[in-house]
Amino acid sequence: MNSKGKKNYWLITIAxxxxxxxxxxxATSFRMVPEILLPSPEKVVSTFVKLSExxxxxxxxxxxxxxxxxxxxxxxxxAIVTAIPLGLISGRIKIVxxxxxxxxxxxxxxxxxxxxxxxILWVGIGETSKVVLLYLAAFAPIYLAxxxxxxxxxxxxxxxAESLGASSKQVFFHVIxxxxxxxxxxxxxxxxxxxxxxxxxxxxxxxxxxxxxxxINASKYLKSxxxxxxxxxxxxxxxxxxxxxxxxxxxxxxxxxR
Amino acid sequence: MExxxxxxxxxxxxxxxxxxxxxxxxxxxxxxxxxxxxxKSGCGKSTLLNTIAGYLEPxxxxxxxxxxxVSGPNWKLGVVFQNxxxxxxxxxxxxxxxxxxxxxxxxxxxxxxxxxxxxxxQLTDKRKDYVFSLSGGMRQRVAIARALANQPQLVMFxxxxxxxxxxxxxxxHDVILGLWKSLNLxxxxxxxxxxxxxxxxxRIMIMTPDxxxxxxxxxNPYFNINSDNIDSNYMKFKNSILKQII
Amino acid sequence: xxxxVKLLTLLVVFLLLSGCTSSTNDKKTTEVRIGxxxxxxxxxxxxxxxxxxxxxxxxxxxxxxxxxxSGVDANKALISGDIDFATMxxxxxxxxLTSKIDAKLVWVNDVLGNNEGLVVRNGSGIKDFDDLAGQKxxxxxxxxxxxxxxxxxxxxxxxxKVSLLDMDTQDIVAAWNRGDISAAYTWxxxxxxxxxxxxxxxxxxxxxxxxxxxxxVTLVRGGFERKNPKLVSGxxxxxxxxxxxxxxxxxxxxxxxxxxMDLSYSEAKSQxxxxxxxxxxxxxxxxxxxxxxxEQLYITGKFMSQQQTIDHAPSKKExxxxxxxxxxxxxxxx
Numbered sequence: 001m002n003s004k005g006k007k008n009y010w011l012i013t014i015a016x017x018x019x020x021x022x023x024x025x026x027a028t029s030f031r032m033v034p035e036i037l038l039p040s041p042e043k044v045v046s047t048f049v050k051l052s053e054x055x056x057x058x059x060x061x062x063x064x065x066x067x068x069x070x071x072x073x074x075x076x077x078x079a080i081v082t083a084i085p086l087g088l089i090s091g092r093i094k095i096v097x098x099x100x101x102x103x104x105x106x107x108x109x110x111x112x113x114x115x116x117x118x119x120i121l122w123v124g125i126g127e128t129s130k131v132v133l134l135y136l137a138a139f140a141p142i143y144l145a146x147x148x149x150x151x152x153x154x155x156x157x158x159x160x161a162e163s164l165g166a167s168s169k170q171v172f173f174h175v176i177x178x179x180x181x182x183x184x185x186x187x188x189x190x191x192x193x194x195x196x197x198x199x200x201x202x203x204x205x206x207x208x209x210x211x212x213x214x215x216i217n218a219s220k221y222l223k224s225x226x227x228x229x230x231x232x233x234x235x236x237x238x239x240x241x242x243x244x245x246x247x248x249x250x251x252x253x254x255x256x257x258r
Numbered sequence: 259m260e261x262x263x264x265x266x267x268x269x270x271x272x273x274x275x276x277x278x279x280x281x282x283x284x285x286x287x288x289x290x291x292x293x294x295x296x297x298k299s300g301c302g303k304s305t306l307l308n309t310i311a312g313y314l315e316p317x318x319x320x321x322x323x324x325x326x327x328v329s330g331p332n333w334k335l336g337v338v339f340q341n342x343x344x345x346x347x348x349x350x351x352x353x354x355x356x357x358x359x360x361x362x363x364x365x366x367x368x369x370x371x372x373x374x375x376x377x378x379x380q381l382t383d384k385r386k387d388y389v390f391s392l393s394g395g396m397r398q399r400v401a402i403a404r405a406l407a408n409q410p411q412l413v414m415f416x417x418x419x420x421x422x423x424x425x426x427x428x429x430x431h432d433v434i435l436g437l438w439k440s441l442n443l444x445x446x447x448x449x450x451x452x453x454x455x456x457x458x459x460x461r462i463m464i465m466t467p468d469x470x471x472x473x474x475x476x477x478n479p480y481f482n483i484n485s486d487n488i489d490s491n492y493m494k495f496k497n498s499i500l501k502q503i504i
Numbered sequence: 505x506x507x508x509v510k511l512l513t514l515l516v517v518f519l520l521l522s523g524c525t526s527s528t529n530d531k532k533t534t535e536v537r538i539g540x541x542x543x544x545x546x547x548x549x550x551x552x553x554x555x556x557x558x559x560x561x562x563x564x565x566x567x568x569x570x571x572x573x574s575g576v577d578a579n580k581a582l583i584s585g586d587i588d589f590a591t592m593x594x595x596x597x598x599x600x601l602t603s604k605i606d607a608k609l610v611w612v613n614d615v616l617g618n619n620e621g622l623v624v625r626n627g628s629g630i631k632d633f634d635d636l637a638g639q640k641x642x643x644x645x646x647x648x649x650x651x652x653x654x655x656x657x658x659x660x661x662x663x664x665k666v667s668l669l670d671m672d673t674q675d676i677v678a679a680w681n682r683g684d685i686s687a688a689y690t691w692x693x694x695x696x697x698x699x700x701x702x703x704x705x706x707x708x709x710x711x712x713x714x715x716x717x718x719x720x721v722t723l724v725r726g727g728f729e730r731k732n733p734k735l736v737s738g739x740x741x742x743x744x745x746x747x748x749x750x751x752x753x754x755x756x757x758x759x760x761x762x763x764x765m766d767l768s769y770s771e772a773k774s775q776x777x778x779x780x781x782x783x784x785x786x787x788x789x790x791x792x793x794x795x796x797x798x799e800q801l802y803i804t805g806k807f808m809s810q811q812q813t814i815d816h817a818p819s820k821k822e823x824x825x826x827x828x829x830x831x832x833x834x835x836x837x838x
Binding site (some may be wrong): 034035036037054057058117120121124125126191205206207208213215219221222223224 | 576580581583600603604605642645646664667668669670671672675678680682684685734812813814815
């Protein structure tokens with residue numbers, strides 16, 4: 001019963017995509033929409049092939065893709081190594097929490113583009129400003145997840161560790177950290193999502209490569225086929241990234257939810 | 259008999275509370291005995307356990323362990339919680355060996371002791387299993403083994419068997435009494451089940467809501483009673499306890 | 505299955521809706537929307553001198569001005585039908601042409617002079633074009649500046665030897681002030697602060713003298729043009745007045761443009777620089793709009809397609825269809 005139900009939902013998902021594709025095909029082959037607004041599937045595919053073969057603006061497509069991923073992943077990596085310790089400590093020590101929490105709560109809701117120009121003034125137009133922008137987008141979700149993870153650690157976990165002879169340092173590393181791991185992972189996934197949605201914005205200023213830059217550059221010349229290729233690449237990559245993270249999550253925090 | 263725990267004039271008032279939860283309370287626990295504490299929920303029995311275990315600091319009075327004041331949680335005072343508090347990211351063996359690892363025992367000693375304990379709680383085949391795949395009774399046995407691994411002076415149970423079904427609970431009672439006999443242990447068991455208090459306690463302490471005489475110690479003629487031997491005298495004894503609780 | 509039916513219905517509704525947007529409405533035009541650049545040009549002057557408002561008042565039509573930072577966004581607004589006229593650099597007009605936007609080029613606002621140019625930082629060691637090799641040069645992509653820069657780089661065989669940065673004009677100033685870049689091809693008013701510690705290596709006036717003309721042009725949305733040719737002529741007549749005035753007595757025009765843009769007279773004067781405001785008569789007499797300028801667009805298109813910035817080079821016929829010179833011809837001797 002259950003597995004059958006699951007199968008049906010899969011079918012609906014596939015049917016939805018097929019329908020979108022058919023609608024796209026119909027809308028373009030009967031010229032219901034101008035090509036500049038909606039290029040045909042064939043055109044998008046052939047543009048993809050062309051871009052893969054000859055690159056965009058003299059740079060191969062895979063290099064655009066890799067540089068975007070490198071920016072994204074290095075920002076997320078930096079966010080992970082800084083936000084996790086700070087978040088865990090903030091969750092445990094009130095003074096640290098009081099110092100950092102208000103700052104992070106202040107920055108968190110601001111759309112990254114709002115402070116991007118200032119960032120550029122501060123750190124310049126190079127890779128730094130791009131990575132910092134993505135980093136700022138990724139930091140808060142991990143930090144907040146750590147705090148909530150620490151706050152949700154069962155009191156009995158800590159008490160039994162103490163009664164078993166663990167020092168407060170051992171409690172932190174052997175109980176609080178693993179206990180908060182499922183929350184931390186949720187935070188990391190949100191962070192990747194946040195950084196990912198900022199990636200195009202990050203490549204808007206003074207970039208010379210990257211998928212986001214390619215989309216923006218193509219928009220300046222109204223090349224909607226290239227924009228579509230870029231958007232589809234970003235969409236698929238987003239889904240794949242999330243699946244990879246989910247897989248890692250299942251492997252590392254295998255106990256979560258059981 | 260040698261006193262392991264001495265509680266002297268123990269008073270504990272929670273912050274923002276005007277009345278003390280524990281009021282000038284005295285009790286001793288002697289080596290090799292099982293003391294059960296019975297009382298209604300909210301009467302302060304968990305507070306008592308938390309204070310003896312060092313989780314709470316007395317407002318006045320003191321708790322002595324072998325004559326020394328208890329200043330905080332201590333490996334010599336083992337605790338088994340109601341929801342067992344086992345770590346889901348560790349397997350059964352690592353859960354049991356947790357305390358020893360924290361205390362920097364070498365791997366070999368830990369392995370040896372874990373093996374013995376697994377035998378004693380009859381879980382040898384579950385050594386590498388994770389806690390979430392075990393039944394409630396098995397988990398509670400792992401929790402007991404974990405508390406015993408440090409070879410503490412006293413093991414305390416905080417309503418540890420309340421969530422288990424009748425049969426599983428009987429099994430656990432047998433495990434407890436078996437360990438007690440073979441290893442000469444000292445237990446301090448908090449429960450809200452009168453039958454459990456009678457079956458497991460050499461001495462039963464009744465915590466009453468009456469604050470002037472908080473603890474009433476009753477000598478227990480029915481210790482380790484087999485359920486087949488329950489007679490009308492047993493029922494009378496049980497009723498007399500019940501009356502004092504209310 | 506029900507869900508699929510629902511989806512299908514949604515799809516049909518979507519298709520119908522998208523079909524509707526392209527259908528024309530037959531209502532009388534009551535408002536004209538003009539996309540403008542924030543520069544002291546002929547539109548600014550004729551706005552200040554009330555040429556435009558007087559004319560449209562008389563036609564009982566409201567005028568709405570929408571500022572665009574670049575022709576890129578103006579093009580997008582032309583596609584979506586949010587504006588009727590748009591002033592932009594001729595490179596963006598080429599983009600509009602090759603991407604088959606329904607629009608016509610009807611006016612040349614100004615032929616660029618030293619109000620666009622390549623500035624290099626004093627003391628950066630860049631003395632000649634060859635010194636540009638290995639440098640970062642910023643310019644707003646798809647703009648006339650970008651094109652002029654590329655032509656210059658090509659001429660000096662530097663195309664793959666520099667790294668080009670696509671930046672908006674205000675970002676260029678910021679990067680210049682930080683010292684991130686030591687060269688940029690851009691336009692006024694951005695040039696003024698940069699020239700304080702920099703100097704021109706080349707300007708669009710030099711390029712103009714080498715017969716590489718760049719210009720700001722006005723496009724009209726196709727739907728609007730077919731329906732209201734009279735209004736197109738009317739507007740161009742007002743702009744032409746400013747051009748005539750400019751050549752007779754530039755002071756009045758520059759003053760008007762400066763007032764409109766909230767600039768001082770001297771600021772406006774330097775921003776206009778040596779750009780040329782050709783009158784309709786000059787455009788006709790010199791065959792500017794019928795021969796000279798189409799030829800320039802042809803060269804521009806060919807170059808841009810070689811750079812793969814547009815997907816094909818527009819043919820001469822495409823260009824001639826794109827330029828609706830009949831309005832300027834009508835104005836002729838006015």
